[in-house]
Amino acid sequence: TQLLEQSPQFLSIQEGENLTVYCNSSSVFSSLQWYRQEPGEGPVLLVTVVTGGEVKKLKRLTFQFGDARKDSSLHITAAQPGDTGLYLCAGDDSWGKLQFGAGTQVVVTP
């Protein structure tokens, strides 16, 4: 089983600060997805990274895939209260299913 470890588990910051969430594994994934989930709702796909070293930007969110395709990071610049949520990374294990990390709960206070 390929395990994805996310850190930190919980992050509480003030509006305007920056934050980084990490997703690490000892296994190689063919692609990796990041999702955001709000309480009582399903996860929403934010981005997919495929190529080692790839960097994708989505407004104030920057996603990076490690060169060896084993790890990824999500960086949020100037966080806003609307960024509050559970951030999940998920790796494509090439067997038709995603392996999810346990998630990082981000709370941004005004």
Added chain:
Amino acid sequence: EAGVTQSPTHLIKTRGQQATLRCSPISGHTSVYWYQQALGLGLQFLLWYDEGEERNRGNFPPRFSGRQFPNYSSELNVNALELEDSALYLCASSLIRRQGQLEQYFGPGTRLTVT
């Protein structure tokens, strides 16, 4: 375009009963995935259906089962409910992978409470 839909939104059952949860994928998607998300825990993979066939299942007992219909909608059945089955059950759909990318789109979930 409509997203993934799930019904019911909430379901309350007593221990020992059976629960049936339903999912309709995004139009054109042939694969349906089921996940269990217990309170405070991550998503645990339950089942994957594609083109009407069960392709893979997670580490769950046989009382968790399901099926996919010709229109690609899916049903998850949980027999002999136990208290620890209380969780948010999420359904996701995807297209057949392209260039190694597997992107899943989730429904809002069914909150199952077993008393």
